[in-house]
Amino acid sequence: MARFFRRPGNTSLQRQGEHKHGTEFSKRSQAGFIENWRMRSKPWLESSEQFQLPVSRQLCGFSNQMEESSTLSLPGESAHLQFFEICSIQWCSFCKLRFENDDAVCFIRVEATDKDWVQLKGKFLLNSAASKAVIYVEGPLPGIDILLNSLIVKHAQKLPPSPPPDIENVLYGVNILTNSNLTDGLNGWSPLGPCALSIAEGAPRILAPMAVDSLSSHKPSNSRYIVVTNRSQTWMGPSQTITDKLKLLVTYQVSAWVRVSSVKNGPQNINVALGVDNQFVNGGQVEALDDRWYEIGGSFRIEKQPSRVIVYVQGPMPGVDLMVAQLQIFPVDRRARFKYLKKKTDEVRKREVVLKISGCNVDNFSAPYVKVTQVKNSFPIGACINRSDIDNENLAEFFKNNFSWGVFGNELKWYWTEPQQGIFNYTDADELLDFFNKNGVLGRGHCIFWEVESAVQPWLQSLNKNSLTIAVQNRLTGLLTRYKGKFKHYDVNNEMLHGSFYQDRLGKDIRANMFKISSQLDPSPLLFVNDYHVEDGTDTRASPEKYIKQIIELQDQGAQVGGIGVQGHIDCPIGPIVCSALDKLGVLGLPVWFTEIDVSSANEYVRADDLEAMLREIYAHPAVEGFMLWGFWELLMSRENGYLVNAEGDVNEAGRRFLALKQEWLSHAYGCVNEDGEFVFRGFHGSYNVEVVALGKKIAHTFVVEKGEYPLVVEISV
Numbered sequence: 001m002a003r004f005f006r007r008p009g010n011t012s013l014q015r016q017g018e019h020k021h022g023t024e025f026s027k028r029s030q031a032g033f034i035e036n037w038r039m040r041s042k043p044w045l046e047s048s049e050q051f052q053l054p055v056s057r058q059l060c061g062f063s064n065q066m067e068e069s070s071t072l073s074l075p076g077e078s079a080h081l082q083f084f085e086i087c088s089i090q091w092c093s094f095c096k097l098r099f100e101n102d103d104a105v106c107f108i109r110v111e112a113t114d115k116d117w118v119q120l121k122g123k124f125l126l127n128s129a130a131s132k133a134v135i136y137v138e139g140p141l142p143g144i145d146i147l148l149n150s151l152i153v154k155h156a157q158k159l160p161p162s163p164p165p166d167i168e169n170v171l172y173g174v175n176i177l178t179n180s181n182l183t184d185g186l187n188g189w190s191p192l193g194p195c196a197l198s199i200a201e202g203a204p205r206i207l208a209p210m211a212v213d214s215l216s217s218h219k220p221s222n223s224r225y226i227v228v229t230n231r232s233q234t235w236m237g238p239s240q241t242i243t244d245k246l247k248l249l250v251t252y253q254v255s256a257w258v259r260v261s262s263v264k265n266g267p268q269n270i271n272v273a274l275g276v277d278n279q280f281v282n283g284g285q286v287e288a289l290d291d292r293w294y295e296i297g298g299s300f301r302i303e304k305q306p307s308r309v310i311v312y313v314q315g316p317m318p319g320v321d322l323m324v325a326q327l328q329i330f331p332v333d334r335r336a337r338f339k340y341l342k343k344k345t346d347e348v349r350k351r352e353v354v355l356k357i358s359g360c361n362v363d364n365f366s367a368p369y370v371k372v373t374q375v376k377n378s379f380p381i382g383a384c385i386n387r388s389d390i391d392n393e394n395l396a397e398f399f400k401n402n403f404s405w406g407v408f409g410n411e412l413k414w415y416w417t418e419p420q421q422g423i424f425n426y427t428d429a430d431e432l433l434d435f436f437n438k439n440g441v442l443g444r445g446h447c448i449f450w451e452v453e454s455a456v457q458p459w460l461q462s463l464n465k466n467s468l469t470i471a472v473q474n475r476l477t478g479l480l481t482r483y484k485g486k487f488k489h490y491d492v493n494n495e496m497l498h499g500s501f502y503q504d505r506l507g508k509d510i511r512a513n514m515f516k517i518s519s520q521l522d523p524s525p526l527l528f529v530n531d532y533h534v535e536d537g538t539d540t541r542a543s544p545e546k547y548i549k550q551i552i553e554l555q556d557q558g559a560q561v562g563g564i565g566v567q568g569h570i571d572c573p574i575g576p577i578v579c580s581a582l583d584k585l586g587v588l589g590l591p592v593w594f595t596e597i598d599v600s601s602a603n604e605y606v607r608a609d610d611l612e613a614m615l616r617e618i619y620a621h622p623a624v625e626g627f628m629l630w631g632f633w634e635l636l637m638s639r640e641n642g643y644l645v646n647a648e649g650d651v652n653e654a655g656r657r658f659l660a661l662k663q664e665w666l667s668h669a670y671g672c673v674n675e676d677g678e679f680v681f682r683g684f685h686g687s688y689n690v691e692v693v694a695l696g697k698k699i700a701h702t703f704v705v706e707k708g709e710y711p712l713v714v715e716i717s718v
Helices: 334-349 387-391 393-402 427-438 465-482 501-506 510-521 544-556 575-586 604-620 653-664
Strands: 003-007 025-027 033-035 050-059 070-073 082-088 093-099 104-110 118-126 132-138 145-155 190-192 196-201 224-229 237-241 251-260 268-276 279-288 294-301 309-314 322-331 350-358 369-377 381-385 405-408 442-450 489-494 526-531 563-566 592-597 624-629 668-672 678-684 686-694 697-705 712-717
Touching: 104 118, 190 196, 190 309, 224 237, 237 322, 251 268, 251 279, 268 294, 294 575, 309 322, 334 350, 334 575, 334 604, 350 369, 350 686, 350 697, 369 678, 381 393, 387 393, 387 427, 393 653, 405 427, 405 624, 427 442, 442 465, 442 510, 465 501, 465 510, 489 510, 501 510, 510 526, 510 544, 526 544, 526 592, 544 575, 563 575, 575 592, 575 604, 592 604, 604 624, 604 653, 668 678, 678 686, 686 712, 697 712
Parallel strands: 350 712, 381 405, 381 624, 405 442, 442 489, 489 526, 526 563, 563 592, 592 624
Antiparallel strands: 003 145, 025 033, 050 145, 070 132, 082 118, 082 145, 093 104, 093 132, 190 237, 196 224, 224 322, 237 309, 251 294, 251 322, 268 279, 268 309, 279 294, 350 678, 369 668, 369 686, 686 697
């Protein structure tokens, strides 16, 4: 048990090596210090052991990075693929593990005050043998001390798999709200805050389109709606308490028509929100640009028993009247949509194939027998991977066996390849690219630039306009000439809907120029825009309409936008909501890729349902031409409960569901040829082997099914 405490205000400094406990520390490049305990008499832990680091000391910081460290010697034979747990207490910091090769893994973080001790617990995974590992803490502001009581590192216990959720008596598609159609006045509704509610008529009578497929009743609504006036705060609106109406681990869809009285002060954000024990849950958002009715759609799920849950509609500026019609919340049986998606998948991803067998009789007694086996589906399925990941042999093997495309997690980003001006690191990217090439994996280049300021390294932020312009040109030239022809895609300027670092400093033309220069330097890859929350209805900054507008503006400036990247970091995916966004994006005629898919639930069966719902929806949509998972291995993903394979290499329910989908998306057929000497089947696009048994001979043949409007005819002579 390690305990950390922060103490403000102490800025006293001591010389290197001078400490009241006699422990050596040294100044680091980020102007902090690191304190090392040399555990030379203690071997690395066996699975049944733990070590405790007894300390009670105050560390006097003098910069923005302070670190408390334990340096551990790791015998190679016991360090490979080990799974460890650390337990400590600290202030507002990140606990990281750094190996001798300078790889760093952040595996725990917490916030604390100077009032109480708080506990910090986390896990880390050793991918390969290491001669030394340093556990360190960083994060507090300059002048803030860290108090550490003790530190324990031990082999983590293997957690049992989560059981399937026990869900009974769920009325799927049935609204749980009281009096949504307002036939009983305002019964069930309350104003949140000192605003006023009243009823008016004139709302849409039709059901909100994104809700139609999920609702059990399609009865048209009346035209009544709630009017909210006297709003003095953005959060004021109509509300209901729904605590007793919710079931844990059930996915709920949110649907409503909403409107505002005025947009004279600019567009108004409208949000269906839930207060879950004083925590905010986003149930869907929309931006009102005028005074017409807007559909709002979203989803949520409660995974821990709450004491109180309210739903309310909020968002517009104070003084703007809010109107709400047909607000409904209903549980969704996402599996009920799978039959429709399978039919749609058959139309979009398959082609009729005619095998014409010649050179033999086709009578009923000697008709050739045909066996068709698909060996590879050509639809691109990939995953994110980091350089340190490929040191884990089991992880690397899973990646090679299940993904035809790959993308680097960090290693191509500018802050990784040039962390300090003029100091370059392409080693990690080169080694990952070599791994791809050796295993026949195609690569996406993520990313040349990142428009969000927090992702821009400090030295770039400090440059004036002229120097930044030169740095941008050097980045383009250096990266795209080094890797010319080696990546199939590039995300040119990541997350332009959510950031504007380069545009603010270099002008509105810089984004299009990034695309144009990239195309000049390397004409072969498709150049993508890439952003998040486009598909889930939770972020008004990233609506499909705004994404389309941004793409068209880039094209009008001469940018060669070749593809639309939808990241896919999603919670509780609802098929019709995702499909609605894809339908809108598909109008542009550009290939859509889901570039960073992950879902998250502590229950692996719920996580599997999320993943399956998302992947089926993606695969069935004609605008989508590929998808990438943003990781798959426990402890090596940005979302804690998103993994498909646990740290020990065991595939969980989400992973099994993913592998089952990959098998489902392979076509196999067998039988005898017909009287015309033909064997006809529908098959997924991809590579096939065929065996024909005729005249006592077995003939082997291969063919490829590509996209096509007409049947593919394959001639086979025996």
